[in-house]
Amino acid sequence: MTSYTAPVKDMQFLLHDVLQVTKSDVAGYADLDESFTAAVLTEAGKVATDVLAPLNAVGDKVGCVLENGVVRTPPGFKAAFETMKTGGWTALDCDPAFGGQGLPHLMGTAVGEIFVSANMAFNMYQGLTHGAYSAIRTHGSAEQKATYLPKLVACDWTGTMNLTEPHCGTDLGLMRTRAEPQADGSYKIAGTKIFISAGEHDLAENIIHLVLAKAPGGGEGTKGISLFIVPKFLVNEGGSLGARNAVTVGKVEEKMGIHGNATCVMNYDGATGWLLGDLHKGMKAMFTMMNEARLGVGLQGYAVAEAAYQNARSYARDRLQGRDVTGAKNPNGPADPLIVHPDIRRSLMDQKSFVEGARAFTFWAASLIDRSVRSGDDAAEGLVSLLIPVLKGFQTDRGFDMAVQAQQVWGGHGYIEDNGVSQFVRDARIAQIYEGANGVQALDLVGRKLAQDGGKHVMAFFDLVKTFIKENEADAALKTDFLDPLKKASKDVQAAAMFFMQNAMKTPNAALAGSYDFMLMMGHTCLGLMWAQMAKAAYASMASGDADFLTAKLATGRYYMARQLPATAMHLARIESGADPVMALPAEAF
Numbered sequence: 001m002t003s004y005t006a007p008v009k010d011m012q013f014l015l016h017d018v019l020q021v022t023k024s025d026v027a028g029y030a031d032l033d034e035s036f037t038a039a040v041l042t043e044a045g046k047v048a049t050d051v052l053a054p055l056n057a058v059g060d061k062v063g064c065v066l067e068n069g070v071v072r073t074p075p076g077f078k079a080a081f082e083t084m085k086t087g088g089w090t091a092l093d094c095d096p097a098f099g100g101q102g103l104p105h106l107m108g109t110a111v112g113e114i115f116v117s118a119n120m121a122f123n124m125y126q127g128l129t130h131g132a133y134s135a136i137r138t139h140g141s142a143e144q145k146a147t148y149l150p151k152l153v154a155c156d157w158t159g160t161m162n163l164t165e166p167h168c169g170t171d172l173g174l175m176r177t178r179a180e181p182q183a184d185g186s187y188k189i190a191g192t193k194i195f196i197s198a199g200e201h202d203l204a205e206n207i208i209h210l211v212l213a214k215a216p217g218g219g220e221g222t223k224g225i226s227l228f229i230v231p232k233f234l235v236n237e238g239g240s241l242g243a244r245n246a247v248t249v250g251k252v253e254e255k256m257g258i259h260g261n262a263t264c265v266m267n268y269d270g271a272t273g274w275l276l277g278d279l280h281k282g283m284k285a286m287f288t289m290m291n292e293a294r295l296g297v298g299l300q301g302y303a304v305a306e307a308a309y310q311n312a313r314s315y316a317r318d319r320l321q322g323r324d325v326t327g328a329k330n331p332n333g334p335a336d337p338l339i340v341h342p343d344i345r346r347s348l349m350d351q352k353s354f355v356e357g358a359r360a361f362t363f364w365a366a367s368l369i370d371r372s373v374r375s376g377d378d379a380a381e382g383l384v385s386l387l388i389p390v391l392k393g394f395q396t397d398r399g400f401d402m403a404v405q406a407q408q409v410w411g412g413h414g415y416i417e418d419n420g421v422s423q424f425v426r427d428a429r430i431a432q433i434y435e436g437a438n439g440v441q442a443l444d445l446v447g448r449k450l451a452q453d454g455g456k457h458v459m460a461f462f463d464l465v466k467t468f469i470k471e472n473e474a475d476a477a478l479k480t481d482f483l484d485p486l487k488k489a490s491k492d493v494q495a496a497a498m499f500f501m502q503n504a505m506k507t508p509n510a511a512l513a514g515s516y517d518f519m520l521m522m523g524h525t526c527l528g529l530m531w532a533q534m535a536k537a538a539y540a541s542m543a544s545g546d547a548d549f550l551t552a553k554l555a556t557g558r559y560y561m562a563r564q565l566p567a568t569a570m571h572l573a574r575i576e577s578g579a580d581p582v583m584a585l586p587a588e589a590f
C-alpha cells in the first residue's frame, strides 16, 4: 500500500526563506512565525498520514453508492470528516466573523496541499464547501451570509458548484436550466445539471447548491445567466432545517478516478432558490471565485504528483534490479536498487524538480491572492489573474505526467492494482479536465489575459523576471546556473507574445493554434523563476541552515534549469510555425 508524509521542511523553506512571510506587509503575515507555521503544518501532516491517507485506497475501491436517493460515502469517510471539523481544519482561512480562524489563504493552501496529497477525493467535499463559502461571502446579502456562512465554515453543511449540463460544458451560453421569479422574491429552478462533485452524500446535514440558471429578461448567451442558492433542505427563520427542497440526485457517475467523491447528476424540479449577487450577472459572480478555485485544482496537479513521487522514491530504494554500471552498490545482494540507474534518477529528478517548483509557484500565487484581497493591491490581482490559467493548466498536465512517471518507476507492479500506485494516475487525470479543460485555460491565457488592461499584467510579469535577474547578476553561481537560463526562457516567451501581437489580428488561428504551447512555456518560465528565487534563498541560508537540505535544493533547481526549462525554445518554434501545419487538413480528412 502507498504511504504519505507531509513535506513540512520544504514548506517551511518556502514560507520563511523564500517568501519571508514575517517581513511581509500583508495583514496577518507578521504572525506567521516559524514555530507557529511548523506547528500547524506538522499537525496537518499527522491528520493526513494517520487519518486521510489510509482511507485513500478504501475510497478508490469502494467508491460512493446511491441507494434509494441516498448517497453513501466510503467506509471511514464520515468519521474522518468529523475529525477535520472538530480539529478546525475546515475553518482555517475563513473569516472569524463566521467562525473561521482568519489565517491567510497562503496557510490554507499549504495545509490544503497536505490533505489533497493524502486523499484528493475526500478533500473535495471540503474544497467545494470553501468555494461556496467564498461565493456567498463575496456576493451574498447580510442575511444570506448570516444564514449560510457559519454552517459552511464549520462544514455542518457542505457546498457544490452547478454549472455543467449534458449539452453545455465549456460553452455555458448553451445553458437550459431556468429560474422563474416568484411573488415572495424566491425563484423556482428547473433543469438538469451533470457531473456535480459532492452533489449528494452522507457527510453533512444539509447541502448548499450554488446553481447557474437563466432568469427571464437576460438575453442570449452567457449574459442572461444568474447564480442561485438552492439548499437541499430549506432553512427556517432561526436557522433550523425545514422541508426537503425539490432537488434530487439522479445518478452517481462511474468514473476513472476520485471514486471517493460522489459525482452526481442533479435534477432540479421547481426547486426553491434565492438569487446570489446581481440578476443576470451570474458569470461575473462565478469569475470572482475562479482564481481561488483554479488555484485549488492546479494544486491538486502537483499534490497528487508529490504523493506519487514519495512512493516512487521508496520503491526505487528498495527494489533490486540490475547493477550500477560504475560498480556494484549492493555487492552482497543479488542486484543493486533501482535508484542507482541514471534513467531512474532522471525520472525521480523530473518529478522532484517539478513538484518543488510547482509548490513554490502555488504558494507565490496564494500570497498574491492574499495581497490583493487583504491589502487591496490591484497589481497583485492583475498578476494573479494572468498566472492562474498557467498554474491550473501547466501544473495539472505536468502533474499527471509526473504521476505516470512515478508509476513507471514501479514497472508492472505500478500497473496492477495491488500496490495502489495506479490510483495516483487515475485521480490526477480529472484535474486536467474540470474547472475549465486545459485547452480552454490556454485560450483564456492567450485570448483574454495577455491583452487584459492593455497588456499591463504580462508586462509586469516580464518586468518582475527582468528585475530579479538584474538585481542578482553579480552573483556568479546564481548567474550561470539559474539567471542565464531564466533570461533565455523569458526571451522565448516574449518572442511568442510578440508573434501573437503581430499575427493574431489578421490570422486569429495563429494565436489559437499556439495557445497551448504558450501556456506550457509560461509554466516552465514561472517554475524557472521560482527555482532561481529558491536558489538565491538556499545560498543565503547555507551558512546557518541545514547544508544537506539546501545543497539538495540547489542540485534539484539546477536540474530544472538544465533539463526542463529549455523546452521553451521548442514551444516557441511551434508557435512561430503558425496555424498552417495545424489547420492544413480539412475536417473530413481526419
Ligand SMILES: Cc1cc2nc3c(=O)[nH]c(=O)nc-3n(C[C@H](O)[C@H](O)[C@H](O)COP(=O)(O)OP(=O)(O)OC[C@H]3O[C@@H](n4cnc5c(N)ncnc54)[C@H](O)[C@@H]3O)c2cc1C
Residues within 6 Å of the ligand: 161, 162, 163, 164, 168, 169, 170, 171, 194, 195, 196, 197, 198, 255, 263, 430, 433, 434, 435, 436, 437, 438, 439, 440, 443
Ligand atoms: C469528475 C468530474 C467532476 C466534475 N465536477 C463538476 C462540478 O462540480 N461542477 C460542474 O459544474 N462541473 C463539473 N464537472 C464538469 C467539468 O467542469 C466539464 O466536464 C468541463 O468543464 C468540460 O466540459 P465538457 O465535458 O462538456 O467538455 P466540452 O466543453 O464538450 O469540451 C470538450 C473538449 O473540447 C475542448 N474545447 C471546448 N471548447 C473549445 C474551444 N472553443 N476551443 C478549443 N477547444 C475547445 C475542451 O478543452 C475539451 O478538451 C466535472 C466533471 C467531471 C468529469
